[in-house]
Amino acid sequence: MNKQRFGIILPITLLAYFLILMDNSIIFTSSMEIGQSLHLTATALSWVSSAYTLTFGGFLLLSGRLSDLLGRKRIFLIGLTIFAISSFLIGSAQDATTMILMRALQGIGSSIIAPTTLALIMDAYQGTMRQKAIAYYGATAGIGASVGLLVGGGLTSLISWRAGFLINVPFTLLLILLTIKYIQATPAKTGKIDYLGSILSVLSLVGIIYGLTESMWWIFSLGIVLLVLFLYWESRCASPILPLVLFKNKIRLGAYFTRLLFMMAMLPLWFFLPQMMQSQYGFSAFESGLAFLPLTIVNFIVALQLPRVTAKFCNYRVLLLGEVILAAGLAALALTDTTKGYWLAIFLPMLILGIGQGLILAPVTAAGVHEASDEMAGIASGVTNMMHQIGGPIGLSIIVTTTQVFHQEMWWLVGFTVIACIVVGILVNE
Known part of the structure; x- marks a missing residue:
């Protein structure tokens, strides 16, 4: 990225967003080691993930509204501080209660950071610059989750599961210092907080x-x-706290449903695929995270081209194409013979998934804040991130209550993505 053009705000927001998304998925490849280290029951281990998801998703609307009313810089610094303290305490945890409570606190910090980062981008850039910045932001959404699997597996295998959380601390402290120095404070806006x-x-x-x-x-x-x-x-x-006028714009409404359906497909993929590879191929935590590297690399390459591609073909067409390609990649996984090994059964579909994911996240993020006023940028960002957070648990719960067969699980993901194609065609059509 060209810092002379974007300045320091874009790197600050992207790094902050990357850290919280990485911590959302890092648990998938390190959960077994966490359970063994802290002697957690299966229920307690599930809460290590659920506590974070609950508070992250639950507090997003409030956080987004507070960033609109109290000023981005102040709220952003509060979120970063909560995230740093909780990450340190998670990495130092010696029992289940501390681990779960601090994961819940970390989720609150993430719920503040997520909408504020996108709102800061909306405030700082206009026109083509904003479009490019949102493209990088969308790319970070996909890459952060995939890299979380890799980082979680790598640090767990090479050092300890604790390193995956402690690594947040120095980066977050750096972000706090950069925010204090480079992000300008904005005055608090008039308006009451809707407590009920x-x-x-x-x-x-x-x-x-x-x-x-x-x-x-x-x-x-x-x-x-x-x-x-x-x-x-x-x-x-x-x-x-949630102006319903947000949903009167059909492009924004379609984007929210599309983001929901995207995560209904993606989080179960991150959950089931590492398990399948570890059980069927004997992969370690690090190897199962490394297996996602083709998806991550392709996603990154495609995302870098998005500003130019979107300018030529429009946001709607790129998003629709991405959903179609994603559905094709998931269908390839559903049809594949997993006994043929990783390179034939998983690697090739991963490349297709990387293209689809790379084409989706930036356009759906841009559509989620389409024509949102400066006064509602924070809450529009909050709704976008809320859909991202609640989509995964919805998709995962539907699947685990209906099947435990890998190929059938993949067909569910195809179904969610096909519905997303229809939603994009009807609502996001410009």
Whole structure:
């Protein structure tokens, strides 16, 4: 990237976003070692992942709104501080309670960082520069998750699972110093904080995510009821935490559903594929993370070309093409004979998936903040990231309650992606 053109804000936001996404997926290749090290039960181990997801997804709307009202810099620094402290305490944890509580705290820090990074980009850049910056941001969304698998496996195999979390600390401290020095403070905006809406949004999202993750349908149903109450309150509140006008733009609405469906397919892929490779091919944690490297490299190469490609073919066509290619890659995994080994069965579909993912994330991110005013950039970013967080648990819970056969799991992912193609065709069509 050309720092003379973008300055320091883009590197700061991309590194921060990369760290929180990496920590979202790092758990998949290091979970076995964490469980053995801390003598965790299967339930406690599942909470190491769920605690982070619950607070990350549950607090996103509140965090996005606070960044709009209280100023980006102040909220961003709070998020980075929470993330650094919790990462250190996770890496130092000696028991299940500390590990789970600090993962929950880390999720709150991530929920602040995620929408604020995109809002900072919206504030700092305009026109073509903004389009390019969002393209890099979208590329980071895909690469961060894939690299998390690799970093988690590598550090676990070579050093310890603790290194995967402790490595966050020096990078986050650097980000704090850079933010203090280079990001300008913006004045707080007038407006009341919707406390009832904040409580309802957190409880509803936590109920939905927890109910799906743990297959506790009464909690999921309660979450849905609270979500309905939340939307009803927001329609009548003078200063809503979630302005429903966001959903009146069909491109933004389509982008939110597309992001949801994308993660309904991708998180289960990151969950099931390493398990299959470790059980069938005897891969170590590091090797199963390394197996995702073709996807990551292709994703990165494609994402770098996106500003030029999008300018030529428009955001909608690139996004639709990406969804079609992603569906083809997932179908290839569903049809493949896994007994033929990694290079024939997994490597080739990985290349296709990398192309599809590289074409999707930047356009769907741009569509999620399409024509959002400066006053709503934070909450629009929050909704985009919220869909990213709740999509994975929804997809994973649907699959694990219906099948435990690898090829059938892959067909579910194909189905989610085909629905995404339809949504893009109907709603995101410019």
